[in-house]
Amino acid sequence: MSGTAQMPGPVAGRIRASAVADLYQHSHAADVGLSEQEFARILGEIAAKHLPAGAKESDAVGFCRGLRLEELALARACAAGHERAWELFLTRYREKLYDAARSITREDSSARELADSLYADLYGTETREGRRTCKLNYYTGRGSLEGWLRATLAQEYINRYRRRHRDVSLEEKTEAGAQFAAADPPPQQAPDPRLVEATDTVLAALAAEERFILASYHLDGRPLAEIARTLGVHESTISRKLEKVARVVRERIMDELLRRGMSRRQAEEALATDVRDVAVDVTGRLVQKDGASAFYRKGGD
Amino acid sequence: MAEVPKIVSERLRSQAAAGEHPDANLLSAFSERALSEQERAQVLDHLSRCAECREVVALSALPQVDEERLVAAGRGSAGASRSWWRSPIVHWSALTAAALVVLIAVGERMRLRQENTASAPAIARYEPAEKQIASAPATVPAPPQQKQSQRLAETARPPRRAQAFNAPKPIGAVSGGKLASGDRVATGSATGASAGIGGHNLPPPAVLPMKPHANADAASTTTDGPAFESANEQAQAKAAAPAPSARAKQSVGVSAAAAAPALQTEGAPLSQGRSASFTTRAFLGPRWSVSDSGALQHSFDGGRSWKEVAVAEGVSFRAVAVVVVSDVWAGGSGGALFHSADGGEHWARVRVQVNDRTPSGDIVRIEFADAQNGVVTTSTGETWRTPDAGLTWRWQ
Numbered sequence: 001m002s003g004t005a006q007m008p009g010p011v012a013g014r015i016r017a018s019a020v021a022d023l024y025q026h027s028h029a030a031d032v033g034l035s036e037q038e039f040a041r042i043l044g045e046i047a048a049k050h051l052p053a054g055a056k057e058s059d060a061v062g063f064c065r066g067l068r069l070e071e072l073a074l075a076r077a078c079a080a081g082h083e084r085a086w087e088l089f090l091t092r093y094r095e096k097l098y099d100a101a102r103s104i105t106r107e108d109s110s111a112r113e114l115a116d117s118l119y120a121d122l123y124g125t126e127t128r129e130g131r132r133t134c135k136l137n138y139y140t141g142r143g144s145l146e147g148w149l150r151a152t153l154a155q156e157y158i159n160r161y162r163r164r165h166r167d168v169s170l171e172e173k174t175e176a177g178a179q180f181a182a183a184d185p186p187p188q189q190a191p192d193p194r195l196v197e198a199t200d201t202v203l204a205a206l207a208a209e210e211r212f213i214l215a216s217y218h219l220d221g222r223p224l225a226e227i228a229r230t231l232g233v234h235e236s237t238i239s240r241k242l243e244k245v246a247r248v249v250r251e252r253i254m255d256e257l258l259r260r261g262m263s264r265r266q267a268e269e270a271l272a273t274d275v276r277d278v279a280v281d282v283t284g285r286l287v288q289k290d291g292a293s294a295f296y297r298k299g300g301d
Numbered sequence: 302m303a304e305v306p307k308i309v310s311e312r313l314r315s316q317a318a319a320g321e322h323p324d325a326n327l328l329s330a331f332s333e334r335a336l337s338e339q340e341r342a343q344v345l346d347h348l349s350r351c352a353e354c355r356e357v358v359a360l361s362a363l364p365q366v367d368e369e370r371l372v373a374a375g376r377g378s379a380g381a382s383r384s385w386w387r388s389p390i391v392h393w394s395a396l397t398a399a400a401l402v403v404l405i406a407v408g409e410r411m412r413l414r415q416e417n418t419a420s421a422p423a424i425a426r427y428e429p430a431e432k433q434i435a436s437a438p439a440t441v442p443a444p445p446q447q448k449q450s451q452r453l454a455e456t457a458r459p460p461r462r463a464q465a466f467n468a469p470k471p472i473g474a475v476s477g478g479k480l481a482s483g484d485r486v487a488t489g490s491a492t493g494a495s496a497g498i499g500g501h502n503l504p505p506p507a508v509l510p511m512k513p514h515a516n517a518d519a520a521s522t523t524t525d526g527p528a529f530e531s532a533n534e535q536a537q538a539k540a541a542a543p544a545p546s547a548r549a550k551q552s553v554g555v556s557a558a559a560a561a562p563a564l565q566t567e568g569a570p571l572s573q574g575r576s577a578s579f580t581t582r583a584f585l586g587p588r589w590s591v592s593d594s595g596a597l598q599h600s601f602d603g604g605r606s607w608k609e610v611a612v613a614e615g616v617s618f619r620a621v622a623v624v625v626v627s628d629v630w631a632g633g634s635g636g637a638l639f640h641s642a643d644g645g646e647h648w649a650r651v652r653v654q655v656n657d658r659t660p661s662g663d664i665v666r667i668e669f670a671d672a673q674n675g676v677v678t679t680s681t682g683e684t685w686r687t688p689d690a691g692l693t694w695r696w697q
Binding site: 104208 | 304305306308309310311312313314316324325326327328329330331332333334335336342345346348349350352353355356357358359360361362363590591592593604607619620661665666681682683684696697
């Protein structure tokens with residue numbers, strides 16, 4: 001290759017040709033049939049997307065070096081239809097893709113269906129404006145190609161799940177026992193608006209990581225180890241942080257409620273109330289009106 | 302775990318995600334910690350409000366390799382297949398039986414010793430631990446130069462702990478020793494995988510000298526092989542004698558404890574003529590983590606308590622990986638990477654380098670498929686691979 005290609009675009013256009021050539025050589029793009037000009041164009045697009053217009057050359061070069069260049073070249077060469085690239089891609093990622101699909105669906109046939117559907121998108125069976133649309137063109141090399149494939153699979157799985165729930169037929173609903181679905185619960189009594197305001201204020205003031213931990217644990221029900229893996233810290237760290245955030249949130253909400261004119265006792269009662277139970281008369285439901293025995297007794301009495 | 306008021310869960314659920322969803326590139330880069338701080342903060346903020354994207358991140362995560370599998374991998378390739386003898390019941394039963402055998406052997410040995418030496422002076426009844434260890438046969442005979450350096454190193458070292466860790470000895474040999482109360486002696490946690498490292502006869506790699514850590518009193522009679530130089534070993538060799546041979550590597554003991562599940566023995570200090578009571582319990586190796594402040598720490602009680610491990614000054618650790626129980630890698634600020642082949646007793650700094658190029662950021666992830674093949678990821682998204690346990694690297 002000539003080594004004189006320059007990146008197009010407002011940011012990357014200023015990168016010296018020698019730096020582009022260095023990146024090109026490092027990516028082994030030539031091995032999968034990608035020309036230096038084509039590779040420079042791809043880098044230019046990605047840099048323009050992620051870097052501000054006034055970025056320095058050194059920043060742009062550093063950014064490009066941080067990309068998964070070899071995997072980027074492979075993905076884009078596949079998208080461009082180079083046969084050698086597809087051979088490599090299938091050799092390296094075919095099994096990984098199926099494994100990832102299996103770990104997502106936890107069932108073989110669904111996994112194969114999910115992975116095959118992604119393969120079709122990766123290959124590009126649809127055309128737009130006369131051009132084959134290939135999903136691999138969206139890979140930018142920020143993370144690993146394998147990680148991107150897994151994330152794309154997960155997105156596809158969630159979309160399918162949502163579509164399926166939206167399009168489920170009446171027969172399927174009946175088969176699933178929908179005709180026996182429970183009646184809608186009575187409308188819940190709204191919690192005190194001061195409590196809602198105070199909680200929203202406190203949650204908004206939390207750091208993103210603290211909110212993430214709270215939501216992952218208390219909303220999504222994820223185990224500590226999984227949250228720890230996502231954030232790249234140890235399980236014990238998450239445990240400590242969760243304890244601390246829970247305590248801090250409670251204290252701050254109390255403070256906010258006091259600031260909003262509640263007495264301490266009122267604030268404590270408001271916090272102790274389970275909003276889901278507000279409308280439920282627990283005592284009334286537990287006490288039996290006719291005084292009948294709660295359990296069946298032998299002998300028919 | 303502390304509960305939050307229910308209103309908090311309700312309000313968290315009702316939070317709307319801000320802006321557009323990050324694409325698969327950003328989500329996967331987030332999971333792999335390949336984003337800049339600013340980008341990471343933005344993605345994290347979105348994730349904290351968007352259950353759907355949290356679901357994508359969770360679903361796309363790699364399955365966790367648990368500790369049990371790591372330990373099993375260290376015991377040999379046979380551990381790869383699940384079979385009846387790997388069930389927890391069989392596993393723990395075997396360990397319990399082994400512990401019982403050890404206890405019986407220890408008791409019997411002490412009884413015999415007392416009988417045989419009843420007329421001898423009391424001082425002869427209990428050999429110091431050092432003597433016993435020194436007399437214990439090494440499974441790998443050390444070359445003359447190594448033996449010399451071992452002797453030189455021994456003159457400068459006071460500790461029993463490292464000797465007990467490294468020197469192969471019959472289980473229970475420590476029973477006559479003078480361990481301080483609470484002293485822990487791991488009678489072996491090295492595995493065949495780490496022994497393999499020491500078995501190579503390769504030229505020394507790029508190694509940075511390193512200050513001895515706080516536990517520098519622990520002598521280095523075993524190392525990870527010729528691949529890395531331990532700073533502790535250097536310091537001891539210098540203290541003992543300036544001869545270059547004192548820096549020679551020793552592989553004694555690396556294979557001594559191979560394949561056996563480590564047994565941790567705790568003993569009360571013994572005085573002459575007193576009977577000793579020992580508790581021996583199964584020990585599958587420490588757990589490792591990095592604290593919030595960037596210190597490397599390990600736990601010997603399944604994570605209930607953690608103790609910081611001093612490796613090198615000025616390095617803030619961000620990642621730690623255990624290949625097998627004895628084979629530990631830790632990395633952090635400035636691309637610093639350290640390796641211990643003896644379960645964290647000694648550390649050697651490993652230079653990650655190709656020509657003049659070194660990692661551009663902090664090491665944030667370390668993954669080793671086996672003792673040889675590893676991948677190190679930096680905060681700037683660089684990936685460095687080694688096919689030979691850190692001897693050579695390839696930048697990606």
